[in-house]
Amino acid sequence: MRDFTLITYKKLVQTFIANGYSFQTQQEYIKKNNARLVLLRHDVDLKPENAYTIAKIEKKLGIQASYYFRIVDERFDETIIKQIAEMGHEIGYHYDDLSLCNGNYDAAIKHFEHHLNKFKKLYPVKTICMHGSPLSKWDNRDLWKKYDYKDFGIIAEPYFDVDFNEVFYLTDTGRRWDGDNFSVRDKVNQKDGLEKELKFRSTMDIINAAKSELLPDKIMITTHPQRWDDRFMPWAKELVWQNVKNVIKKWVYVKR
Ligand SMILES: [Zn+2]
Numbered sequence: 253m254r255d256f257t258l259i260t261y262k263k264l265v266q267t268f269i270a271n272g273y274s275f276q277t278q279q280e281y282i283k284k285n286n287a288r289l290v291l292l293r294h295d296v297d298l299k300p301e302n303a304y305t306i307a308k309i310e311k312k313l314g315i316q317a318s319y320y321f322r323i324v325d326e327r328f329d330e331t332i333i334k335q336i337a338e339m340g341h342e343i344g345y346h347y348d349d350l351s352l353c354n355g356n357y358d359a360a361i362k363h364f365e366h367h368l369n370k371f372k373k374l375y376p377v378k379t380i381c382m383h384g385s386p387l388s389k390w391d392n393r394d395l396w397k398k399y400d401y402k403d404f405g406i407i408a409e410p411y412f413d414v415d416f417n418e419v420f421y422l423t424d425t426g427r428r429w430d431g432d433n434f435s436v437r438d439k440v441n442q443k444d445g446l447e448k449e450l451k452f453r454s455t456m457d458i459i460n461a462a463k464s465e466l467l468p469d470k471i472m473i474t475t476h477p478q479r480w481d482d483r484f485m486p487w488a489k490e491l492v493w494q495n496v497k498n499v500i501k502k503w504v505y506v507k508r
Contacts, residue, residue, distance in 0.1 A: 253456065256427065256490070258309060258482045260455045261475075265292075265313055267462045273471070275315035277342035278379040282408045291419065291472040292317035293381065293410065295346055300329040302477040304336060311339040320346035320381040323367040333374050343375040350395045351388035361399050368404055379408045384425075384437040386501050391437060414472060416440040420450065423474040426501075427494040428453055435501070438474070 253260065268275075273290045281291050292310075294317055296303045303319055310317055319336055321328060321343065337343050345368055353360040371377045380401060382392040393411055401409055408414075421442060425435040429452040432439065450467070452458045461467050479494070481487040 254487065255454050255456070256424070256479050256481070257487065258305065258480055261306065261480050262309055262313070264455055264459055264473075265310065265315065267459045268471075269313065269315070271462050271465070275310075275317065277316050278318040278344065278381075278408055278410060279342055280316075282379070282413060285470070288469045289471070291410075291414070291470075293472060293474045294319045294477050295381065295383065295474060296321045296327060297346070297383065297476055297478060298327065299478040300327060300332040302480060304332045306475075306477050306480060307336040307339050307341055310341070316340050316342065318342040318344055318379065318381075320344045321371070322346045322348065322383060323370065324352075328370075330374060333371075337375045342379065343371065344377055344379045344381055345371050346383045347380055347395075348383035348385050348388075348392045350392045351385040351390040355390045357395065357398050360395055364395065365404060368406075378406060379410070380406050381410050382437075384435070386435075386437065386497075410472065411440065414440075417443040419470045419472050420468040421472050421474075422452070422458065424476055424479060425474070426498050427479055427491065429455070429458060431498070 268290050273288050274286045275292055276286060276289050278291060278293065281289065292315070294303055294306065296319060300321070307317070307319065319341055321333055323345070333343055347364055347367070349360040349363040349367070350357070353363055368377060385392060396409070396412070421440045422429055423435070423438050425431050425438045450461070452461065479490050481490065
């Protein structure tokens with residue numbers, strides 16, 4: 253079976269539902285987190301239309317997720333953002349202001365506020381999440397060394413406000429679930445050994461582990477919707493392109 257298709261994605265979500273996990277958005281989790289939960293996060297780096305398709309699948313399955321959109325050009329698709337919000341999902345800002353402003357903190361915070369306000373016209377944004385900008389030397393999270401997102405009405409940024417000693421982290425960065433080597437910034441500090449004990453390559457590996465009750469009670473799953481496609485050509489294009497990017501990112505990572 254091909255991985256990273258919508259059929260596989262649906263199976264993944266259904267398995268967690270069948271195994272008693274509830275799905276919470278980022279802002280619900282901050283207010284009160286359930287005993288057994290999946291925090292489903294989508295970083296919409298490209299192709300908002302894929303995010304829309306995934307949002308519809310989730311709505312049909314009766315769950316909610318958090319969608320983080322970027323502000324740059326075609327990724328900021330107002331119609332799609334509104335439609336996804338209307339389905340009951342959370343919308344947040346996938347910010348990369350510091351790298352867009354070349355490390356100029358004063359310019360970056362103005363840039364951030366201006367763009368956050370653009371989002372707030374569409375949705376009452378309460379959470380934000382950094383874009384990794386793998387090819388930039390700037391870490392977008394560093395903006396919060398100088399400023400405080402809480403001053404902008406933001407209650408959470410997962411990299412700071414989720415307790416990863418408790419929440420097991422899974423991300424499809426690198427188009428695989430064990431892509432630590434291909435990820436420059438999308439990493440968290442897990443409780444000792446957790447990421448070594450539980451390593452998964454394919455989505456089917458995760459599904460099987462969930463079925464066998466091998467996964468912790470609290471999990472965050474990050475996906476990049478552009479990666480998930482049933483149509484063969486977009487799927488194959490993403491596969492080839494991601495392999496190229498992995499080589500570049502590995503090189504950037506080694507160089508640091
Ligand atoms: Zn991103």
